[in-house]
Amino acid sequence: MDKDTTASTPGPSAFDPDEVLQHLDGLVSRDKGSPLSAAARAEMSATLRLAAQTSMAPYAFSLVSRDVTVLWAKLRGGPVTDSQNPDAADLEPLNRCLAKLIEVITRYQGTIDQLSGDAIKVFFGAENPRSDDVQRAVMCAVEMQMAMRDLNMEHMRDRVPQVFMGIGLSTGKALAGRIGSDAFSHFTVMGDLVNLAFRLQAFSLRGQVLISEETYERCWGLVSATAPMQVFVKGYSQPISMRELVAIPTRRLKVPRQEFRRSHRVEVRIPCTYQIVQDGVVLPHVAQAVIRDMGYHGAMLELVEPLDLQGEVRLSFDLTLVQYQARDLYARVVTLKTDTPHPMAGVEFTSTSAEFEARAQMFVQMMVAAG
Structure with missing residues (x-):
């Protein structure tokens, strides 16, 4: 049996189930022209008695x-x-x-x-x-x-x-x-x-x-x-x-699920650098960007310098929340937005390590939980 964890203080008196049942029976008779059946009366009586037993607990501040x-x-x-x-x-x-x-x-x-x-x-x-x-x-x-x-x-x-x-x-x-x-x-x-x-x-x-x-x-x-x-x-x-x-x-x-994604995406503002990969060769020029949102499998970059759709880049950034430095992370540009103050590029990670995948998942989940 459940026990109160705090002392109770007096509250109002519980109602009388028999009195309430008689009143309800009268209402049904007046409305339907006949009283409750024996089975319905027994079920109603049991319900009212249970309610009477539990009705005091809410008022007792226990x-x-x-x-x-x-x-x-x-x-x-x-x-x-x-x-x-x-x-x-x-x-x-x-x-x-x-x-x-x-x-x-x-x-x-x-x-x-x-x-x-x-x-x-x-x-x-x-x-x-x-x-x-x-x-x-x-x-x-x-x-x-x-x-x-x-x-x-x-x-x-x-x-x-x-x-x-x-x-x-x-x-x-x-x-x-x-x-x-x-x-x-x-x-x-x-x-x-x-x-x-x-x-x-x-x-x-x-x-x-x-x-x-x-x-x-x-x-x-x-x-x-x-x-x-x-x-x-x-x-x-x-x-x-x-x-x-x-x-x-x-x-x-x-369940009529309305949204289908491989992972959550969280809004962030993480400084990032990238280098363009051309014909399998990483070009020496290092450009600056900001990661504006991120999921397990990709990110949205706010660019200073333009990128080509379907172009490949090598990314570097820090996930300080999970104490991880992402280096030599390769990604492909899958979307471009040019109607914003700064060009935006959606990238999908293409070559990752098991450690990065675990840290990225932890980072996204911790950001979701914090929100």
Whole structure:
């Protein structure tokens, strides 16, 4: 049995289940013309008695240890999420998104803990634990992404900017209860898994659902997911394991992922030098550039001197965050932008070492986690 971790303070009296049941029975009779059936009355009585037993915990300002699944979702794109000063007209599509998402969360009986403009935190199992908390959480996540897909189709028809979403879920032990004072209090969950769900959400791409390994272990028979991926997450000394949730086959639910990339890309400003490679020979002239964003497999360079599309270069730069000096790194120019104040060249790494690949992955993941 769960035990309180802090002393409780007196709160309001619990309600009388029998009295509430009688009142509800009367309402049903007046509305439908007949009272509740015996089976419905028994089910309602059991539900009310469970609610009466647990209703005092939120008011007692105590914390109990519970198995909880936390879902963090964050909207991306659109004028509200992209602008620091959105106007009133921008709120209408945002509210349409939130209304759809809240509808899905309510259907799966999740508890909304936080709603802050472009982010939603939901938990399952904190207030009234059930055996299917994890299953409901993952189904909720998939249907939230499906709802966003359908909504974006409407936005396209209405010429409204599309809004996308990334989701992270984690499962484990957490402290659950009401915190605050008699003047204001709030039921919430606290623990490492809350931070982990937030960090997984940060790693997610548009339309993606990422789940922790413990979440997967508790619903592996229900879901289809990728092999585990090791990522560096802020607050953890070692890489943690996560999976991408792909589908729930038995329910015919599939995540409608909207963004397909081989890796994350992070905005940076790293001084860089390069030399042009011509017919397999590295030319002696060294030119300056700045890396403006970077992924596992390539980067975007801000140039001072022009480069040719499909040209090959040898790069040198420092990744001080992971204490690594990249030298003799070869890349090919795959895109060029000339309509910017400085020419921009997208390069794809073509010849790398195993050490560079590991350090670059660590660097990108640490930058994502820090964001």
